[in-house]
Structures are given as structure tokens and as C-alpha cells.
Amino acid sequence: MxxxxxxxxxxxxxxxxxxxxxxxxxxxxxxxxxxxxxxxxxxxxxxxxxxxxxxxxxxxxxxxxxxxxxxxxxxxxxxxxxxxxxxxxxxxxxxxxxxxxxxxxxxxxxxxxxxxxxxxxxxxxxxxxxxxxxxxxxxxxxxxxxxxxxxxxxxxxxxxxxxxxxxxxxxxxxxxxxxxxxxxxxxxxxxxxxxxxxxxxxxxxxxxxxxxxxxxxxxxxxxxxxxxxxxxxxxxxxxxxxxxxxxxxGGKNPFIVFDDADLDSAVPWLIEGGYFNQGEACTAASRLLVQDTVYDEVADRVARAVRRLTVGDGADPATHVGPLVTSEQQRRVLDYLDIGRAEGAVLHAQAELPADPRLAGGYYVPPTLLTQVAPTMRVANEEIFGPVVTMIRFRDEDEAVRIANGTPFGLVAGVFSGNHQRALRTADAVRAGLVFINHYNRAAVGVPFGGTGAxxxxxxxxxxxxxxxxxxxSLRIPNGLGPIPRWQPSLDVTATPERKEPR
CATH class of the missing domain: 3.40.605.10 (Aldehyde Dehydrogenase; Chain A, domain 1)
Incomplete structure (x- = not known):
């Protein structure tokens, strides 16, 4: 090779x-x-x-x-x-x-x-x-x-x-x-x-x-x-x-954060869910749904974490986020950033791209957080398949579920709440094949993996x-415990038919 x-x-x-x-x-x-x-x-x-x-x-x-x-x-x-x-x-x-x-x-x-x-x-x-x-x-x-x-x-x-x-x-x-x-x-x-x-x-x-x-x-x-x-x-x-x-x-997976969630736990899971594998994952936490009372705090916490991500050559042990797989995939994701800004989304935070001249021709996209995203925007509905997280505001549990179920996809979801009953209700209502509660651990070998819809x-x-x-x-085998019934038991197929002389 x-x-x-x-x-x-x-x-x-x-x-x-x-x-x-x-x-x-x-x-x-x-x-x-x-x-x-x-x-x-x-x-x-x-x-x-x-x-x-x-x-x-x-x-x-x-x-x-x-x-x-x-x-x-x-x-x-x-x-x-x-x-x-x-x-x-x-x-x-x-x-x-x-x-x-x-x-x-x-x-x-x-x-x-x-x-x-x-x-x-x-x-x-x-x-x-x-x-x-x-x-x-x-x-x-x-x-x-x-x-x-x-x-x-x-x-x-x-x-x-x-x-x-x-x-x-x-x-x-x-x-x-x-x-x-x-x-x-x-x-x-x-x-x-x-x-x-x-x-x-x-x-x-x-x-x-x-x-x-x-x-x-x-x-x-x-x-x-x-x-x-x-x-x-x-x-x-x-x-x-x-x-x-x-x-x-594909997936356009909701990562739902209620106002009683442990943010010290939720934010690191969001960074892993959104940017691991360059966001090139059907399971990526690409839609961050946050209750309005903690929306600004979560945005600030995520932004600080995004800016600390190291983008570079995957062969470098210091790299958190590598390049996208092809120049075509790079262009596609960058186009979505333009689409999001044109729709009214705010580019809230980005990580720095590598400065090494050797990597100038690489297919890098900065890990990005888009805020003030409306559920109707293309960036909130279409699979971007790159290191981009869109942040959407919701008021209450019912609205969170409506937004979560508002795309054709139904692969995975994350629910973060200190109220166990609310977390379970939300997980039950979200349309997905796999729901994580207060974590986003996707290493799920042994658990049925798949989705519904798109x-x-x-x-x-x-x-x-x-x-x-x-x-x-299936094989159906006589077991000797009795006669096997026929549906026309009166028909005698063993009798010799009467011969008639031709006229």
C-alpha cells in the first residue's frame, strides 16, 4: 500500500x-x-x-x-x-x-x-x-x-x-x-x-x-x-x-440542558459530544437545547471550552480536533457557517486554526459555537457533519421536546437535569433510538444502536x-404425540378411482 x-x-x-x-x-x-x-x-x-x-x-x-x-x-x-x-x-x-x-x-x-x-x-x-x-x-x-x-x-x-x-x-x-x-x-x-x-x-x-x-x-x-x-x-x-x-x-441530535442540570458535568459532555471526531459523526451533539434561564451561562461556559480546543494534525498528541476528511467536506461545513450567519445565527466562539505552514493546505474547520439559533433555521435542521454546534433556547419541558422532535432525524439524544423524573419523562418523549441521561457516552457496544425516520x-x-x-x-416435525390434523379429513385420497370405459 x-x-x-x-x-x-x-x-x-x-x-x-x-x-x-x-x-x-x-x-x-x-x-x-x-x-x-x-x-x-x-x-x-x-x-x-x-x-x-x-x-x-x-x-x-x-x-x-x-x-x-x-x-x-x-x-x-x-x-x-x-x-x-x-x-x-x-x-x-x-x-x-x-x-x-x-x-x-x-x-x-x-x-x-x-x-x-x-x-x-x-x-x-x-x-x-x-x-x-x-x-x-x-x-x-x-x-x-x-x-x-x-x-x-x-x-x-x-x-x-x-x-x-x-x-x-x-x-x-x-x-x-x-x-x-x-x-x-x-x-x-x-x-x-x-x-x-x-x-x-x-x-x-x-x-x-x-x-x-x-x-x-x-x-x-x-x-x-x-x-x-x-x-x-x-x-x-x-x-x-x-x-x-x-x-x-444521519442524525441531528438534541443535547437538552434544563436549568437544574449540573453544568460542571453537562458542558464537558457537550464538548465531547459536539467536537469529538471533528463532529463527523451521526451521533454528534449538534443541537444544544438550553433552558432560557441558564442559556447565557451555558453559552459562556461552552465558548470558553471551545476556544481552548487545539486544532491540528491528528498525528500530534496535543491535537483535540483534526482536519475534516476531504476538501469537499471542508467546503460544505464552511458553507453552513455562512448559511447560519445569513439566517441570523451569531458566531459566538471559535477555536484557532493551526499556524504551522506545513498544515496550510489541510482541510481544517474551526470548532464553532453558533448561538441565537432558531429551530426553523437550516443549520438547526440539516446535518452539518462537522465541528459546529448550534445553540437553541427553550422555555419549558414541552417546548424542549417539540424542538428535539422537530427534525426528520431520530438517532440519539442527551438529557441533562437534576430532576430524575423530568429527565425520564423527556427521554421517553424524545424520538430517538438511544437516549443518554446526564452523560453522552457513545461507546455503547452491546446496546442496540440505530434510529428512526431519516x-x-x-x-x-x-x-x-x-x-x-x-x-x-422453521421446521415442523411430527413428534409422535398424536395424529396431525388435516383440514379436509373426510377426503379419501387413497381410494382407487372407478375406471370408466370410453364411449
Whole structure:
């Protein structure tokens, strides 16, 4: 894999095409320099990868649950052994601080494989006597899972799709993010040394690769994480074959602070929730809803914290917030700052950008707090996906809930209040798949993760996720406890029909 700062040579992979149009270049977000040029796949290579996976899956599904679990545990151990290496690679093409990549991304990735290694040793199944029948229900793999991974947490999303899919007995063909594919490619390289041949494949490329994967007739299910608009496109493509899909899409998550909240706790959680991972997170606390009696105090506290954030190269241990993943993503977020000011929002605080000339070409956006934001503004309703927090005022509990539920998204939410009953009422009323009360700890492996509305559907990272990657199959077996009733018992189908002579 090429990672030099000079003009990189083209790197070819197993499923690379020969078409120059399928080439794409990966940049270091900290400097803007090209670090790799990959020869991506085309439709023919996607087809070949899926067919190879389809053939290999037949043997993989016959492995015992214990054998599959052991493979997943080996993968978890391998991720831990190579965590520092993969984290450095992730920083090089994603931009995030290496400490976050290793301590959060890789730690969670290993934990996900461990989770499903344990889950599959006691797979979901049921057996029940039903009169003269024994009904046995098992979980069957779909066959080949088409997995499409986004750029913000590539190792986590790779693990979140591979681990449960493999546990149930599927093979997987995975498309890494074209913006930041290098950590995924290294991770799959390590995994391919552990799983049987052709059970896992990676097909690099841009949007057409994902479309070809979603359209393939041998793909039993699609697992997609990314932007809602892209998710809709994937879903429409998959619908032509009636291929089911698991969609984890965007979020515009409310972080609700009541006037009796412990602000010494709430503000640090808001800084983590809003600016960790450069705000490039579907779970980002991008909407700060604050009760009017403490609005000014919270604004001042958050502003002081924002100004203390260090923006810089993710490889620098002093960095809190790294660059965004691409120049296009940088431009998009900066445009939203202009949109917000034009709508009447106030740019209340920003962190300083790095002064190092070496980083002048990097894709940096200053962590920003926008105040005096109205719930109707675009910056309060659209997913910015960058280090920008919008601060909205509310009067009472009912208004907080109305504002929180006022967008199409419903992924996660945070509620901060010293009144436990009010916190629980609010959490119950907010439309979200996961609600944090008096904290915003998103390291939730083992807890069902997913949303509703524009945030998608299905649940990841928990035991029930096995049902997302398999379907129920029931066997009805005579148990000898009595005759099995027919609905037309008087019809004697064993009698010999009377022969009639032809006239």
C-alpha cells in the first residue's frame, strides 16, 4: 500500500479493474498531500467478488457456531495486536487524532468482534411442542452481505458489519469509503489471513461500486451506513431485487440542558459530544437545547471550552480536533457557517486554526459555537457533519421536546437535569433510538444502536443484530404425540378411482 508524500504510484488490489476511470487518489487531510492512488473496481470486478463469496459461503455456513466464534475471537485479538498500526493509517487518510483512532475506534472494533463471538455460541433459536408437532426455528444466513462503509469511523463500521454477518454464517463483500479507505484495506488484509478463502472481499471504488453491489442478484442483504440521500439511492437500487437493507443514516441530535442540570458535568459532555471526531459523526451533539434561564451561562461556559480546543494534525498528541476528511467536506461545513450567519445565527466562539505552514493546505474547520439559533433555521435542521454546534433556547419541558422532535432525524439524544423524573419523562418523549441521561457516552457496544425516520432503521452492535443478518426458518416435525390434523379429513385420497370405459 503506497503512503509516500510524493506523487503515489497506482496501487492495484485483487478486484481492481483496468479502467483508468476507476482510479482515485487518497489525500492526507492534515496537509492536503496525496498519499495513495488506488485502482478501484468496476461492475465486472464487483460481480466476480460476489460470485466468489457466494461459492465460499456454502462451506462457511456449515461451520459450527463454536468454530465461527473462535474465528471472530482471533480477529478481535489481531485487531488489538495491530491497533497502533491501524490507528496511524486511519489518521493518515481520515485526519482524526491517533489517540482517538486507537483508544476509541480500534478498541470498539475489537469489542464488536468479541461480542458476536460470544453471541453466536448461543444463537437465537427456539423449539416448542405444538400438539402433535415439534416446531424448531433457526436463524439462517442470507448468503452474501453487501456492506458499504462510511469515512468517519471506518474500522468500527467495518467491524459492525463483518462481525455479525460472519457470526450468522454469511460471506461479505465490503466497499470501503473512497475518501479514507486505507485503514479498512489493512484491516481486511489481516482478516483475510484468518477467515477461509473468499469469505470476505473488499471492492474499493467510488459510488458506482456501491451501486453495483446493491444491485447484484446474489447479494442477500445490504448493510449501509452513510448519508440519508445516499441511503435512499441504495434502497431504491436494492428494491429492484427485493433485497432487504439495514440502514444507519444521519442524525441531528438534541443535547437538552434544563436549568437544574449540573453544568460542571453537562458542558464537558457537550464538548465531547459536539467536537469529538471533528463532529463527523451521526451521533454528534449538534443541537444544544438550553433552558432560557441558564442559556447565557451555558453559552459562556461552552465558548470558553471551545476556544481552548487545539486544532491540528491528528498525528500530534496535543491535537483535540483534526482536519475534516476531504476538501469537499471542508467546503460544505464552511458553507453552513455562512448559511447560519445569513439566517441570523451569531458566531459566538471559535477555536484557532493551526499556524504551522506545513498544515496550510489541510482541510481544517474551526470548532464553532453558533448561538441565537432558531429551530426553523437550516443549520438547526440539516446535518452539518462537522465541528459546529448550534445553540437553541427553550422555555419549558414541552417546548424542549417539540424542538428535539422537530427534525426528520431520530438517532440519539442527551438529557441533562437534576430532576430524575423530568429527565425520564423527556427521554421517553424524545424520538430517538438511544437516549443518554446526564452523560453522552457513545461507546455503547452491546446496546442496540440505530434510529428512526431519516436516521434509518435496523439495529447494530448488540445481540439482536444477529437477526439483521439472518432470517428465521422453521421446521415442523411430527413428534409422535398424536395424529396431525388435516383440514379436509373426510377426503379419501387413497381410494382407487372407478375406471370408466370410453364411449
Amino acid at each position: 503506497t503512503t509516500s508524500t510524493a506523487t503515489p504510484a497506482v496501487t492495484r488490489l485483487r478486484w481492481s479493474s483496468t479502467d483508468p476511470a476507476d482510479q482515485f487518489t487518497v489525500h492526507d487531510p492534515a496537509t492536503g498531500e496525496a498519499i495513495a492512488t488506488l485502482q478501484g473496481a468496476g461492475p465486472q470486478q464487483v460481480d466476480a467478488a460476489v460470485r466468489a463469496a457466494h461459492a465460499a459461503q456454502q462451506n462457511w455456513r456449515r461451520r459450527s457456531h463454536a468454530e465461527r466464534g473462535a474465528v471472530l475471537r482471533r480477529i478481535a485479538d489481531t485487531i488489538r495486536e495491530h491497533a497502533a498500526e491501524i490507528a496511524a493509517i486511519e489518521t493518515s487518510d481520515n485526519g482524526k487524532p491517533t489517540s482517538q483512532a486507537e483508544g476509541f475506534d480500534l478498541a470498539a472494533s475489537a469489542a464488536i468482534f468479541d461480542l458476536f463471538a460470544g453471541s453466536i455460541t448461543t444463537p437465537p433459536s427456539a423449539a416448542a411442542q405444538n400438539g402433535p408437532l415439534l416446531d424448531v426455528t433457526t436463524l439462517e444466513p442470507y448468503g452474501v452481505i453487501g456492506a458499504i462503509v462510511p469515512f468517519n469511523w471506518p474500522p468500527i463500521h467495518t467491524a459492525g458489519k463483518l462481525a455479525p454477518a460472519l457470526a450468522v454464517g454469511n460471506a461479505v463483500v465490503l466497499k470501503p469509503p473512497e475518501q479514507a479507505p486505507l485503514s479498512v484495506l489493512r484491516l481486511i488484509e489481516l482478516i483475510e489471513e484468518i477467515v477461509p478463502d473468499d469469505v470476505v472481499h473488499v471492492v474499493p471504488g467510488r459510488g458506482p461500486v456501491g451501486a453495483a453491489l446493491a444491485a447484484h442478484r446474489l447479494v442477500g442483504k445490504i448493510s449501509f451506513t452513510g448519508a440519508p440521500a445516499t441511503g435512499v439511492s441504495v434502497l431504491k437500487t436494492a428494491a429492484d431485487n427485493l433485497t432487504p437493507a439495514l440502514l444507519e443514516l 436516521s434509518g432503521y435496523g439495529r447494530e452492535h448488540a445481540h439482536e443484530t444477529l437477526h439483521e443478518f439472518g432470517y428465521s426458518k
